[in-house]
Amino acid sequence: MLHPAEPWQQSGRWDLIGDELFRLKDRKEADLCLAMTHEEIFTTLALELSSYKQLPQVWYQIQTKLRDEPRPKSGVLRVREFTMKDSYSFDLDQAGLDVAFANHYTAYQRIFARLGLSAVPVEASSGMMGGAGSVEFMVRSDAGEDWIVVCPTGDYSSNVETASAVLAPVEDPTPASLEKFATPGVRTIKGLEEFDGGAAANRQIKSLFYVVDSDLVVVLMRGDHSLVEQKLLDGLSVVEARPATADEIFAAVGAHPGSLGAVGVEGFRIVADLALKNRGGMTTGANDDDFHLRNVDMDRDIRVDDWLDLREVLGGEPCINCGAPLEVEKTIEIGHIFKLGTRYSEPFGATVLDENGKSQSIFMGSYGIGVERNMAAIVEANHDSKGIIWPVSVAPYQVVITVLRPEDADTFGAAIRVYDELRLAGVDVILDDRNERPGVKFADAELVGFPLRITVGPRGVESGFLELVTRATGEIEEVSVGDIVGVTRDRLVGSPQ
RNA sequence: CGGGCUGUGGCGCAGCUUGGUAGCGCGCUUGUCUGGGGGACAAGAGGUCGCGGGUUCAAAUCCCGCCAGCCCGACCA
Incomplete structure (x- = not known):
């Protein structure tokens, strides 16, 4: 569907979303885009609503969506143009949205069951959709591209983009004074582990430099932990970020990747993963090529602006609800439901009068099922050497x-x-x-x-x-x-x- | 965006290194036989060799540019 730019500018997503939004111009040089989803249009239609008596409502369609994927792949699983069954709910308040969301949750589970799919609902990031709270429906498959974390007891499930796990405590040595030492040629966590006088990975601070809204942000992780970029985006409430280039980093701190750290760094936002909270006796780069610092104390030596959950959960880590070892599985995302709240109704002025005659922004939800993906998932789950078994x-x-x-x-x-x-x-x-x-x-x-x-x-x-x-x-x-x-x-x- | 590769009848491919007549399988047409698990024989039809330019007596083949697609990675609600 070809959309004029205006609604997308009104929601702010015209500027928020990167190249994935396919933008083009017509003969009059007017900005257009190929819609990747239809919140803007449905909110525009919702301007027709004027009274709480018209709520709640659920509208749905089966429509073409377009996302300018960097690399379409995996047959019909990741393509630029696809079909989506999407519905949108409109309610007077949060409680109404909660009901609409729960109804969709149940309906979607029944739909997937009828499709012969064993769908796992998981907590998920809302990403560029905005709003608060979303659930993805996932099907286990080696052909998938998404990883989920599930507890075998069934009391926890989440996309890795939002997953957490209990962290085993680490005993730190008694505080000592900061010490800079030479580490010639050491550029990696592993290198510093093996270096005489170095440190184990879980006693290191990994310093990652990102560019967010053209500002440099320093991201600190424990040496043996991986950053989940989506957690960073969600934690900073932004939709795009990219790793800084070596040149950008050198211009900022005078050192190259491999010797970076946040001790004494001023002028940049510093965010740190919760796993580093209260840690001491750590080792990190000195922002001086071929030098590191030891006896680093997080509280004493680093000015952290934000503590965020940023790390990737690994299989076997304890469940936050019951302590059982978590499992990590590869899946296909076949549906995603969002509580949008007033994310779109407010900028569009989609309001109704409540029973007191007071104007209220409509509470919206958005609920999608990827049609081709579901077919692909069905075939993945139901086939043999001769072909499909529908x-x-x-x-x-x-x-x-x-x-x-x-x-x-x-x-x-x-x-x-x-x-x-x-x-x-x-x-x-x-x-x-x-x-x-x-x-x-x-x-x-x-x-x-x-x-x-x-x-x-x-x-x-x-x-x-x-x-x-x-x-x-x-x-x-x-x-x-x-x-x-x-x-x-x-x-x-x-x-x- | 980085790395690797492909584009030749409807489909799948060979030919390109070493320039000179475009070839194979499947499919298609006609005929005969065959007929409960992807038939046999015979005779046929069908190709701007992705696009543009260059080199050459001569280009599918060599050179340059572009386009499209595939694989790995980055990226991806």
């Missing part, structure tokens, strides 16, 4: 009638009769009357993945028994012509829905 609920047809020798009038007539009877019985059936060899037609039916196949050939017509094959199991049943409709319906009910 669950009955989403199969293009529930039954295929494979007619052998369709030019034989008796055989074709029998096939048509079964076809008509099944249709009358409400079964979604397709007739393969192509003049192909049996092997070709069987193989095609299995590749496409119809849940059931009925074979009608001269042999069966003569004997009065037809072959009913269940795709998922390969089970073959000989069913009399008179029973075929009933047995077929029984098998459909018994199949995965």
Whole structure:
């Protein structure tokens, strides 16, 4: 969908979002974009609402979305243009939004179950959507690109972008005075671990320099911990940040990556991961190439502006709710629901009058399901070496009638009769009357993945028994012509829905 | 954006190093046989070799530029 720039400027996302928003100009040089989601448009439509009596409402559509991905990949899983079923809820207050959100949560779980998908709801970052609180629905798959953290006891699940875990305490030595020492050629955490007089990774402070809104920000992590960039973005309430270049860093502190630290650094915002809180006896770069500092005390030596949870949770770390070892799994994101609150209604002035005649910004929610991704996830979860095995609920047809020798009038007539009877019985059936060899037609039916196949050939017509094959199991049943409709319906009910 | 690679009948590819007649498989057309797990034989049709420029007597092949796509990484609600 082509959108004018104005609504996107009004929400602020025109400037907030980077190259992922596909911008273009028309012949009059007017700014346009290809919509990556439709909050702006639905909020504009919501300007029509004027009274609390019109709320709550839920609107939905199935629409094309476009995101200018740096690198589309993985077949249909990550593409520039895709189809999304998105809905938007409108409520008078937070309580109403909570209800709409909970309803969607339940409905989505039922949708995914009917699609034959085992969807795991997880806490997630709202990213560029804004608002507070969001839940992603994930399906475990090696083809996925998202990592989630789950507790095997079922009391915790989160995208790694928001996940936390209990941190094992570290015993620090008694405080000592800061000491600068030469570390010729040492440029990495590992290098400093192996250096004589160096320090274990969990006794080091890793200093990362980022550019946020064209300002330099120093990010401090424990040496053995990895930064989750999304946590940094969320913690700083920004949508974009990038690592500073070596040149930018040198211009700022006079040292190169590998010898960086935050001790005595002034003029930049310094944010530190919670794992460093109260730590002492640490080792870090001295902002002087080939020199490090030891006996660094976080409280005494570093002016931290913000303490944030920034680190990546690893498998095996204790759950924050029950202490059980967490598991990290690769998944496909098949749905994402957001509590937008007044993130969009306020800048657009989408308000209604409440029962006291007072103007209130509408509380909105936004709920998306990626259609192609769901199909891909279904196929990933339901296939074998021969092809797809569609669950009955989403199969293009529930039954295929494979007619052998369709030019034989008796055989074709029998096939048509079964076809008509099944249709009358409400079964979604397709007739393969192509003049192909049996092997070709069987193989095609299995590749496409119809849940059931009925074979009608001269042999069966003569004997009065037809072959009913269940795709998922390969089970073959000989069913009399008179029973075929009933047995077929029984098998459909018994199949995965 | 960094690294690697590909673009040749409808589809999948070979040919390019070493310039000279565009070839193979599948599919398609016609015919005969065949007919319950991807048939056999025979005869055919079908190609601006991604686009533009250059070198050359001669370019699918060598050189330059561009476009599109794929893989790894970065990035990605």
